[in-house]
Amino acid sequence: MLRCLRVLPARVTRNFSRWCSNYVARMRFINRLKEDEGACLTALESGDVFLYHTLAPLLRKTQQGVFQLPLLPFKDLEGILNRLGKDGSMVKDSVLITCTEQNRALFCLDVGELDQQAVEKECGGNFVDLRKAFFTLRGEEAPLVARGQALLRWHQGNGFCSASGKPTTRNQAGSQRVCHSNGLVYYPKMSPVIITLVSDGKRCLLARQASFPRGMFSALAGFCDMGETLEETLRREVAEEVGLEVVSVRYSGSQHWPFPQSSFMVACHATVSPGNTQVDVDHEELEEARWFTLEEIRAALKLRTPPRNPRDQPPTIWVPPSYAIAHKLIREWVDDQEHPYDGK
Ligand SMILES: NC(=O)C1=CN([C@@H]2O[C@H](COP(=O)(O)OP(=O)(O)OC[C@H]3O[C@@H](n4cnc5c(N)ncnc54)[C@H](OP(=O)(O)O)[C@@H]3O)[C@@H](O)[C@H]2O)C=CC1
Ligand SMILES: [Mg+2]
Known part of the structure; x- marks a missing residue:
């Protein structure tokens, strides 16, 4: 950390202690969301969600021709799902990704069971291959789509316990899955x-x-x-x-x-x-x-x-x-x- 500090511009080092305390609070907030089911659900209900369809992220092109990752507030997404004939509670399957500097939680959801074009029309965007999204998005958004896809892929491939063969269930944040028949806990793997x-x-x-x-x-x-x-x-x-x-x-x-x-x-x-x-x-x-x-x-x-x-x-x-x-x-x-x- 000290080595990094030496190369930070003066403005950043001046603000470092303030930034640091924000950072600590934010990391502790995210950690609480992984452990506290109720707190995580509350954070989801006041947070934003970005979408995938069969692991392809939804991107939107702005009038300036820049590709962005559209963030849908929980209520808007519930409305979209209802209009597409789905129960809005499907939003609760979202997986926690991070939270903003303002402590607004960010989640992602795969809507692969819905008609792709219908979702694209509702959301004003297109589902694109991850590689294309990763290469097209601006700096801070590319790691988010990569992380989201990795977590969703992991959930899709770990629905069953490899020891008991029984279904596993996830926590609200989606940071782990548990087999209740033998207590085995599974964590996302890299x-x-x-x-x-x-x-x-x-x-x-x-x-x-x-x-x-x-x-x-x-x-x-x-x-x-x-x-x-x-x-x-x-x-x-x-x-x-x-x-x-x-x-x-x-x-x-x-x-x-x-x-x-x-x-x-x-x-x-x-x-x-x-x-x-x-x-x-x-x-x-x-x-x-x-x-x-x-x-x-x-x-x-x-x-x-x-x-x-x-x-x-x-x-x-x-x-x-x-x-x-x-x-x-x-x-x-x-x-x-x-x-x-x-x-x-
Ligand atoms: N970000 C970057 O700048 C770069 C990223 N990469 C990434 O690095 C990774 C590794 O590079 P690569 O040269 O292919 O690796 P290796 O030299 O280890 O060779 C790949 C071989 O390793 C085996 N393998 C595949 N998955 C795993 C695993 N999870 N654990 C152990 N062995 C495995 C497979 O062999 P077998 O089929 O015989 O089982 C595969 O053919 C790739 O994911 C690649 O995309 C590479 C270069 C640049
Ligand atoms: Mg190699």
């Missing part, structure tokens, strides 16, 4: 993934899977095995995928990644020694992996992605767009090359 940008000091290593769009290269990624530390996963994945041995690791950041299912991406920079740079690609996992110079990476970062790539010409190299944590790693590496840390 798979931890390490993503790492390997450098030899002068170049960085990027790779592509055969399923990537043409010309796109990214950092190495891999799922953690049971019982591994993140450092062990990182060393193993780099060894498995490109046959290199990592000598140092530096944490960069993390991100919830909804594709194809919930992954918790932990991003790190890693180095190999300059004498140990011979890449040996595992072609079961990767189509290609190679070292890139600073100039090549600068050129890739300048491109609007994905670039026009005529089929009959070698593809232009490009990297994942800014919302992907791989992009952040690549930008940080360029910064490090341009402004090397002098140890002071």
Whole structure:
């Protein structure tokens, strides 16, 4: 936290103590909603809901052509459901996502059992694929749709206890499910993934899977095995995928990644020694992996992605767009090359 504070603008640090107390109150409020069924229902009745249809979020285009996530007040949504011939109490199936700085709770609901076009007409929007929504929405809304879909998907796939086979029931917030026959409590699940940008000091290593769009290269990624530390996963994945041995690791950041299912991406920079740079690609996992110079990476970062790539010409190299944590790693590496840390 102290490290983050150093880079915050003066205005933010001045307001930090006020912001901090708001933040603490808000986090405690959200936590109470997860534990107190009555409080959660009250918060839902005075809160807002955003919608999905079979896990595709509803977006609305403004007159300025900007896509937004429409937030429907509880009462409005009840009215919409009634007009579509549904019992308005279906709103109570909503799942808690977060709450605003004004402590207004935000929920989401999948209305997959209703006619999609009828809901779109009532709400003045369209249900779109999550990937498209994630790429189209502004910064603060994209993580919300990702989180909402992940939670709704988890509920849809965990309706039964894997030990007893009996139905599970959710709490009002949707933060857990319980099997009442044996008391087992289930919580939403994410798979931890390490993503790492390997450098030899002068170049960085990027790779592509055969399923990537043409010309796109990214950092190495891999799922953690049971019982591994993140450092062990990182060393193993780099060894498995490109046959290199990592000598140092530096944490960069993390991100919830909804594709194809919930992954918790932990991003790190890693180095190999300059004498140990011979890449040996595992072609079961990767189509290609190679070292890139600073100039090549600068050129890739300048491109609007994905670039026009005529089929009959070698593809232009490009990297994942800014919302992907791989992009952040690549930008940080360029910064490090341009402004090397002098140890002071
Ligand atoms: N946000 C970002 O910037 C980026 C995100 N990613 C994400 O990182 C994740 C992992 O990358 P990837 O290189 O594919 O991973 P891996 O290198 O671990 O290889 C994927 C393989 O792991 C197995 N697998 C799938 N799901 C799981 C799981 N939950 N736990 C353990 N093993 C699993 C599957 O093998 P099998 O079929 O043999 O069982 C799959 O083919 C993906 O979700 C990808 O979308 C990747 C790059 C950039
Ligand atoms: Mg991988």
